[in-house]
Amino acid sequence: MLSEFLVITVGAILVNNFVLSKFLGICPFLGVSKKLDTALGMSGAVVFVMTLASLVASLVNRFLLVPMKLEFLQTLVFIVVIAALVQLVEIILQKVSAKLYESLGIFLPLITTNCAVLGCVVLNAKSAPGSVQSTWYGATIYGFCSAVGFALALVLFSSLREKLDLARVPKAFEGTAISLITAGILAMAFLGFSGLV
Amino acid sequence: MDTALVAIVSTGAIGGVLGVVIGVVAKAFAVETDERIERVGELLPGANCGGCGFAGCADFAKAVVGARALPGQCPVCSPDDVRNISQYLGIEAEQKEKRVAVVRCSGDCANTVRTLYNGIRDCRSAVVVAGGAKGCDHGCLGFGSCANACPFGAIEIRDGLAVVHPELCVGCENCVATCPKNLIVMVQASVDVHVYCNSPEKGAAKRLVCKTACIACRKCVKAGEEGQMVVDGFLVRTNYENPPTTDLVEKSQCPTSALRLASKHAANEYQGAAK
Known part of the structure; x- marks a missing residue:
């Protein structure tokens, strides 16, 4: 049991990193990685939402969609559930913890349409029946670890980009071009983890 | 047909339930804002x-x-x-005067001695290498750390010199702390006459490295009324408590053109003025 969780953890964070080997969530990966502190804010929000979304979506899938033989509606229902969940969390957070609400700020509603969140939920739903990932706790752990992997990639990349700002980049490669090249090299570095699990 | 019906009804039900839940929660957790x-x-x-x-x-x-x-x-x-x-x-409005930034240096590339510098294009990095690649140890390095800090685009880097456009400057003071040479000061916007030099070195030493340095010849001190320009070591400064009128620049005939009007300096009207 424990070894299975370890496999999920290491697999989701390093080997099958959401951004660098599954190429999910590229938009925020490039969009909010200009500064380290915004990257940290985004990472916090993603970890928060992805963990919750994995839990709720796996429950919806297990107790609603599968018994009613509506698996083909997974994508549609998951999007609705995630959007509603983010909305709910935002409303409650604003009232309960204004500090946390302010630090997550604009990133919370942005995540509603983050493909990494939907991707994680869909991967959970499509995992082999009987595996740890198909249970609600396994799904939650997988969601949390994937989000941590996303956060790791985002923080690494934003630190690199802060350094890049001071480097003298050839004119033709300035801006997005050098960012994409850097992201590619970072992904290649993560390829080194393949075969670990 | 059955499947379609079930799908439509269940999806609609999920959407409806979520909508109602959000509505209820939004009412229950409503935050009063002013x-x-x-x-x-x-x-x-x-x-x-x-x-x-x-x-x-x-x-x-x-x-x-x-x-x-x-x-x-x-x-x-x-x-x-x-x-x-x-x-x-419904509160009292208080009066205050608009303030603008002034970069107290006029040494652009045409007027100063400079050496080659290949490092990071940022004043605060450049100053680490022997105080910057400029003959004058106190002058503007011209890599635009201040211009990058300005959210209003009021600082122009012209020929290796930061020039404030007073009509664009709003006085937010973001630039002041960025200058490693402490060249930027905030002054009243109504004062137009400034000495564009901040080097405390002797006049002859300054002139070796910069054509537009203030050599403290005191022509402007004599041309203006008493107390309008003050001598501070080998440097003359505008007395912002008792500022001179704009015609002082014309009257004093500053030999190095360090004495300038901020408005004309921004419009690049002193190019080639130094002899």
Whole structure:
């Protein structure tokens, strides 16, 4: 049991990193990685939402969609559930913890349409029946670890980009071009983890 | 047919339930916000420059409504804006004079001795290498750390010299701390005559490395009324408590053209003035 969780953890964070080997969530990966502190804010929000979304979506899938033989509606229902969940969390957070609400700020509603969140939920739903990932706790752990992997990639990349700002980049490669090249090299570095699990 | 019906009904039900839940929660967890904060925020410039000392315009609006700050603390607001906000909140408007930044150096590439520098294009990095690649140890390095800090685009880097455009400057003071040579000072916008030199070295030593240095010849001190220009070692400065009129520049015939009008300096009218 424990070894299975370890496999999920290491697999989701390093080997099958959401951004660098599954190429999910590229938009925020490039969009909010200009500064380290915004990257940290985004990472916090993603970890928060992805963990919750994995839990709720796996429950919806297990107790609603599968018994009613509506698996083909997974994508549609998951999007609705995630959007509603983010909305709910935002409303409650604003009232309960204004500090946390302010630090997550604009990133919370942005995540509603983050493909990494939907991707994680869909991967959970499509995992082999009987595996740890198909249970609600396994799904939650997988969601949390994937989000941590996303956060790791985002923080690494934003630190690199802060350094890049001071480097003298050839004119033709300035801006997005050098960012994409850097992201590619970072992904290649993560390829080194393949075969670990 | 059955499947389609089930799908439509169940998806509709899920959507409906979620909608109702969100509606109920939004009502139950409603946060009361002061509508005045929003209104004051609209009246503020919205540039989020931080010149007021708060985290941004929204934060400042909150402070103003909460009586922790006065509308006049915003350096960007025109007197009219301040009056509008004060009127809206029913508090007294206070008067204050607009202030602008001045970079106290006139040594562009044409007028100074410089050496080659291949490092990071940033003044604060350049100054680490033997105080910057400029003959004068006190002059503007011209890599534009201040210009990058300016949210209003009021500082131009012209031929290796930072030049403030007083009509664009709003006085937020973001640039002041970025200059490793401490060249930037805030002065009243109504004063136009400044000495564009900040080197305390002797006149002859300054002239070796810069054609437009102030050599403290005191021509301007004599041409103006008493106390308008003050001598500070080997440097003359404008007395901002008792500022001279704009015709002083014409009258004094500054031999190095270090004495300049900020408006004409911004318009590049002193090019080639130094002999």
